Amino acid sequence: MTRRPRLSPTVGTARNLIRAALDEARIALGSRILVACSGGTDSLALAATAAYFEHSGQYRVGAVVVDHGLQPDSADVAESARTQLAGLGLDGVEVRRVRVATTGMGPEAAARTARYEALDAAVEQQGAAAVLLGHTLDDQAEQVLLGLxxxxxxxxxxxxxARRGVYLRPFLGLRRMETEEICRFMGLMPWHDPTNTDPALTRSRVRTQVLPYLEDALGPGIxxxxxxxSRILAQDAAYLDELAASEYERLRKPAVSAEADNTEHDDGAQLLLSEDALRALPPAIRQRVLALAVVELGGVQPSFERLLAAENLLRRTGSAGPVQLGGKVSAYRQVRGSRVPQGDPSYGSLVLRKNL
Structure with missing residues (x-):
C-alpha cells in the first residue's frame, strides 16, 4: 500500500488560516472564491493552499492573475503564473491585463488602483463571494513602520x-519564510519581483534594510x-470609529437653503455641527467627527494638522475661518447677526462647506 506524503505543518497552518478567514467572513460553503495571484511567493503559496478547498468540494476556488504591464517580461510572468495555477487544479484561472495610469498619482498607488479595478470586475463577472489576498505578517510589519x-x-x-468588503487577507499571521516553505513543499517556482529589492522604493528599503537592522539591534521578534x-490598534480604531459615526449622525445638520454670506449653494454642499457639542467630545472622537463631515462632502481625509486648525475655531479666540480641510472642503464659524441657512438654532455651529 502506497503511503500518502506527510502534510507539511506549515501547509496545515495555512489551511486553518484560510478556513478561519472564510468562517469569520461568513462565506457560505459552495461559494465561489477567487485568489489574486501575481505569481510571487506569497500569492502562489496562498493559491496552492486554497486549492485544497476546491479539491475537498468545500468551495469553488479560481484565480485571477493581474498583468500590470510595467515590466518587459510581464506577459511571460503572468503566463507562467497561469500555468502553475492551472496545474493546481483550480476552478478556472484568468489573466487580466490592465493599463496603469502614469499621471495623477505615484506608480505604486496607480498600480494598486488598476489591480483592484480588475479584481472588482472579476468578482462581478464571476459572482465571487470573496477574493483572497496574499499579504503576510512581514507585509503588515512593513506597513506599520511606514505609518510610524x-x-x-x-x-x-x-x-x-484582515477583511475589507469581499477582500480577505488570511495570511497576515504567516511569515514570508513560511510561504516560501509552502512553495518548496508544493514544488512551485515563484516569480521574484525585482522592485521588492529596489532601494529607490521606500517600502523596499524598509524590507531589506530597516527591518533587518531592527532585528539585529533589538533582537528577534520585531x-x-x-x-x-497592528492587531491591538485595529481593535481600538474600530471602536473609536464606531463611536465617532454615532456622534456624527447625532450632530450633523444639513444646511439646505443659503450660505451665511447670502450666496446660494446646491443642497448638500454644506453641513452644520454644533460648536458646544463638538467641544464636549473627547479629541479622538471630535477629530473623527470632523473628518467624517469632510468625507461626506466629497473631500479627502484631512491631515492631523488641518483637524487641529479646525478645532482652533471652537476656541473663539481668533479668526472665524475659513480653514481649508482638504478636497475643497473648508470650515468656519457662524458669526452672530449673519444670515444662517436654518434659522436661529444654527448660530453657534461650525459650518463645513464644499467649494463647488
Missing amino acids: ARGSGTRSLSGMP AESLYRT
Whole structure:
C-alpha cells in the first residue's frame, strides 16, 4: 500500500488560516472564491493552499492573475503564473491585463488602483463571494513602520485590515519564510519581483534594510511585535470609529437653503455641527467627527494638522475661518447677526462647506 506524503505543518497552518478567514467572513460553503495571484511567493503559496478547498468540494476556488504591464517580461510572468495555477487544479484561472495610469498619482498607488479595478470586475463577472489576498505578517510589519515614519494615527498604524468588503487577507499571521516553505513543499517556482529589492522604493528599503537592522539591534521578534501592535490598534480604531459615526449622525445638520454670506449653494454642499457639542467630545472622537463631515462632502481625509486648525475655531479666540480641510472642503464659524441657512438654532455651529 502506497503511503500518502506527510502534510507539511506549515501547509496545515495555512489551511486553518484560510478556513478561519472564510468562517469569520461568513462565506457560505459552495461559494465561489477567487485568489489574486501575481505569481510571487506569497500569492502562489496562498493559491496552492486554497486549492485544497476546491479539491475537498468545500468551495469553488479560481484565480485571477493581474498583468500590470510595467515590466518587459510581464506577459511571460503572468503566463507562467497561469500555468502553475492551472496545474493546481483550480476552478478556472484568468489573466487580466490592465493599463496603469502614469499621471495623477505615484506608480505604486496607480498600480494598486488598476489591480483592484480588475479584481472588482472579476468578482462581478464571476459572482465571487470573496477574493483572497496574499499579504503576510512581514507585509503588515512593513506597513506599520511606514505609518510610524509618516506620523500616522491609529487607523493607519493598524495596518492592512484582515477583511475589507469581499477582500480577505488570511495570511497576515504567516511569515514570508513560511510561504516560501509552502512553495518548496508544493514544488512551485515563484516569480521574484525585482522592485521588492529596489532601494529607490521606500517600502523596499524598509524590507531589506530597516527591518533587518531592527532585528539585529533589538533582537528577534520585531516583525511579530509590529504585527501584534497592528492587531491591538485595529481593535481600538474600530471602536473609536464606531463611536465617532454615532456622534456624527447625532450632530450633523444639513444646511439646505443659503450660505451665511447670502450666496446660494446646491443642497448638500454644506453641513452644520454644533460648536458646544463638538467641544464636549473627547479629541479622538471630535477629530473623527470632523473628518467624517469632510468625507461626506466629497473631500479627502484631512491631515492631523488641518483637524487641529479646525478645532482652533471652537476656541473663539481668533479668526472665524475659513480653514481649508482638504478636497475643497473648508470650515468656519457662524458669526452672530449673519444670515444662517436654518434659522436661529444654527448660530453657534461650525459650518463645513464644499467649494463647488
